[in-house]
Amino acid sequence: MALLLGNFLSKKRLVLPAFLKQNFQISQPHHVSRQQSFVTCHRLPNRIGPVLLWRNGSRYICFNTVVRRTPSRDTAGAFTRCGPFHTSASRRALPAPLVWMVLKPLQKLMAIILGRSIRKWWVALPDNRRQLLREWMWHRRWRLVAGAGLGLVIMAILLLTHLDESPLTGRTRLLVFSKENYMELAALYMEEFAELMLPECDPRHQVVERVIQHLVQRNKDIPEVSEIDWTVHVVQDPKVNAFVLSNGKVFVFTGMLDAVTDVHQLTIVLGHEMAHALLGHSAEQASLSHVVDLLSLILLTAIWAICPRDSLALLGHWAQEKLTQLMFNHPYSRKLEAEADEVGLQLAAKACADVRAGPVFWQQMEMRDRLTGELELPQWLSTHPSHKNRYTQMDRLIPQALELRASCVCPPLPEADPRVVFSVSVHILLENAKKQTKAQSERDTWDLQQRKQVESRYRNRKHPLYNYLNQLSKDKHVLHK
Numbered sequence: 202m203a204l205l206l207g208n209f210l211s212k213k214r215l216v217l218p219a220f221l222k223q224n225f226q227i228s229q230p231h232h233v234s235r236q237q238s239f240v241t242c243h244r245l246p247n248r249i250g251p252v253l254l255w256r257n258g259s260r261y262i263c264f265n266t267v268v269r270r271t272p273s274r275d276t277a278g279a280f281t282r283c284g285p286f287h288t289s290a291s292r293r294a295l296p297a298p299l300v301w302m303v304l305k306p307l308q309k310l311m312a313i314i315l316g317r318s319i320r321k322w323w324v325a326l327p328d329n330r331r332q333l334l335r336e337w338m339w340h341r342r343w344r345l346v347a348g349a350g351l352g353l354v355i356m357a358i359l360l361l362t363h364l365d366e367s368p369l370t371g372r373t374r375l376l377v378f379s380k381e382n383y384m385e386l387a388a389l390y391m392e393e394f395a396e397l398m399l400p401e402c403d404p405r406h407q408v409v410e411r412v413i414q415h416l417v418q419r420n421k422d423i424p425e426v427s428e429i430d431w432t433v434h435v436v437q438d439p440k441v442n443a444f445v446l447s448n449g450k451v452f453v454f455t456g457m458l459d460a461v462t463d464v465h466q467l468t469i470v471l472g473h474e475m476a477h478a479l480l481g482h483s484a485e486q487a488s489l490s491h492v493v494d495l496l497s498l499i500l501l502t503a504i505w506a507i508c509p510r511d512s513l514a515l516l517g518h519w520a521q522e523k524l525t526q527l528m529f530n531h532p533y534s535r536k537l538e539a540e541a542d543e544v545g546l547q548l549a550a551k552a553c554a555d556v557r558a559g560p561v562f563w564q565q566m567e568m569r570d571r572l573t574g575e576l577e578l579p580q581w582l583s584t585h586p587s588h589k590n591r592y593t594q595m596d597r598l599i600p601q602a603l604e605l606r607a608s609c610v611c612p613p614l615p616e617a618d619p620r621v622v623f624s625v626s627v628h629i630l631l632e633n634a635k636k637q638t639k640a641q642s643e644r645d646t647w648d649l650q651q652r653k654q655v656e657s658r659y660r661n662r663k664h665p666l667y668n669y670l671n672q673l674s675k676d677k678h679v680l681h682k
Contacts, residue, residue, distance in 0.1 A: 305494060308494070308495075308498055309498070309501060312498045312501045312502045312505070313501065313502075313505050313514075313518075315502050315505075315506075316501065316502040316503065316504065316505025316506040316514075317505050317506075317511075317514070319502075319505075319506040320505065320506045320507070320508070320509075323506075360375060360492065363375055363376055363377050363488070364376070367480055367481075368424075368425050368479065368480065368481075369423070369425070369476075369479060369480060369544055370480070370540060370544065372540075374485050374488075375485070375488050375489060375492065376481070376484060376485060376488050377487075377488035377491055377492065378484040378487050378488050378491070379481075379484060380447040380481040380483075380484050390446065390450070390452065391434075391450075394434065394436045394452065397436045397437045397438060398434050398435065398436055398437070399435040399436075399437055399455075403435065405435055405455065405458055406433065406435045408458075408464070408467075409433050409435055409451070409453050409458075409467070409471070410433045412464065412467055412468055412471055413431055413433050413451055413471060413475075414431075415468075415552055416468065416471060416472060416475060416548060416549070416552045417431055419551045419552040419553065419609070420548050420551050420552070423479070425479045426475075426479065429448070429449035429478075430448075430449050431449040431450075431451060432449060432450050432451065433451045433453070434450060434451065434452050434453070435452075435453050435454075435455065435458075436452055436453070436454050436455065437455050438454040438455060438456060439454075439455065439456040439459075440454050440456045440457075441454070441456045441457050441459075441460045441566075442454045442456065442457060443457045443470060443471065443474050444474055444477070445471075445474040445475050445477060445478040446478065447478050447481065447483060447484070449478065451471070451474070451475075453471070457470065460562075460565070460566070460569070461562065462558075462561075462562075462565070463558065464554075465549075465554045465555040465556075465558040465619075466558045466559070466561070466562045468549045468552055468554040469545060469546065469549045469554060469556065469558060469559045469562065470545075470562065471545075472544075472545035472546065472547075472548035472549040472552070472554075473541050473542055473545030473546075474541075474545070475545065475548060476540075476541040476542075476544035476545040476548060477537075477541045479544070480537075480540065480541065480544065482537045482540075482541065485537065486533065486534060486537060489529065489530075489533055490530060493525060493529050493530070497521065497525055500521055501518060501521060504517040504518060504521060505518070527581065527582075530584070531581070531582070531583065531584050534584040534585070535580070535583075535584065535585060535586050538584075538585050538586055538591075539586060539594060542559075542591065542594065542595055542598075543598055546559055546595065546598055546602050547602060547605060549602075550602040550603070550605045550606040550609070551605065551606070551609050553606060553609065553611035553612065554606075555614055555615075555619065556599055556602040556603060556606060557599055557603075557614070557618055557619050557620055558619045559592075559595045559599070560592035560593075560595045560596045560599070560620055561592075561619045561620055561623045562592075563588045563589075563591045563592035563595065564588070564592050564623060565623075566588050567588035567589060567592075568627070570588070596620070
């Protein structure tokens with residue numbers, strides 16, 4: 202809530218009180234380019250005193266001061282002291298997302314303490330006080346409803362003032378945090394992967410660098426692409442992962458380079474990650490989580506206030522977190538992933554990549570998970586769409602992407618469709634696997650039959666030792682009789 206109010210107030214203009222307006226006059230703001238190192242202010246006529254400069258974002262406002270002479274009791278000893286004007290050293294505030302990550306568990310802890318305190322206070326009240334409190338609340342129920350409605354209206358106004366339009370898709374979204382806030386968190390990732398980064402002379406780094414530069418060059422007509430300084434970092438890690446920060450820092454794991462089969466698949470994957478950065482999905486996801494967490498605090502306080510025991514309150518707390526994830530966080534994350542797939546495919550199409558390789562990549566990932574025995578969660582439990590839904594949805598976008606690619610004066614694609622080639626290859630592999638399984642089964646059956654025949658032959662042959670033991674057993678039987 203504090204972040205919402207802070208962003209709301211930061212959009213307002215500066216208002217000077219009346220006693221300042223008597224001594225200061227605001228001139229027209231001077232628009233200064235970034236290359237200029239200073240700003241000049243013109244002194245107003247009939248004004249004495251220094252000229253002050255105030256900056257608000259990209260606006261510069263000049264103040265011309267008036268020095269008023271006040272009568273002094275000791276005019277003979279009156280003098281004026283003038284000295285330089287010093288300012289304290291500038292200090293950068295912590296990024297808003299980092300502050301939110303620190304305050305998030307503290308907010309939940311305070312809600313738990315408040316709800317538990319309310320429950321203990323209510324239990325300690327005598328019966329007559331409880332009855333009086335119930336009657337007091339009943340008589341003032343409409344005032345309480347009006348107060349709750351007013352709170353909802355204020356919350357709605359704050360949310361409406363933070364609505365934003367997505368730069369590429371035009372979708373209306375809630376944006377409490379800005380992309381600039383997340384740019385300040387890039388140093389954390391640099392420190393985490395500093396020892397695992399490959400040098401720039403490594404061939405894998407050079408391949409990723411060329412693909413990124415080609416994507417940027419072919420999509421420089423998009424302002425969000427041309428304004429960012431894109432840098433590549435390849436991390437030595439077997440995980441199949443890649444991500445792009447809001448400031449243009451691209452991180453690709455070597456496991457991802459091993460998972461793709463050609464440069465076209467790599468272009469589509471990097472286009473997907475660049476789309477996340479261009480659309481500001483990290484800030485958008487954090488904004489939704491922030492608002493949902495604030496509203497969940499009310500429910501969390503009520504759970505700890507109503508539940509008669511702490512064990513039931515803990516169970517309710519766990520159920521509330523899971524429902525929040527399943528109803529809000531996970532569906533919204535899957536929506537952003539689908540949007541990044543669409544925009545990333547468009548970026549790759551403008552870069553003249555074979556967009557038909559996109560669905561093939563996700564089919565390969567599905568087969569890889571099956572062969573490695575990795576458990577695939579149901580889609581409603583995951584933050585990402587399933588591999589099957591991703592390549593199905595991407596397959597529907599291929600005709601539109603091919604039209605966009607043709608409009609960008611790209612060389613013609615080969616006649617062999619990668620999707621058909623992959624399907625045929627998988628069919629052949631499955632047929633070969635079936636033949637090998639059948640042949641192995643036949644060999645196992647033949648070995649079993651041979652073993653049975655050998656055992657039967659050994660039991661039936663007249664071995665001397667076998668005859669001696671057989672005769673000995675007969676003699677014992679006769680002596681016994």
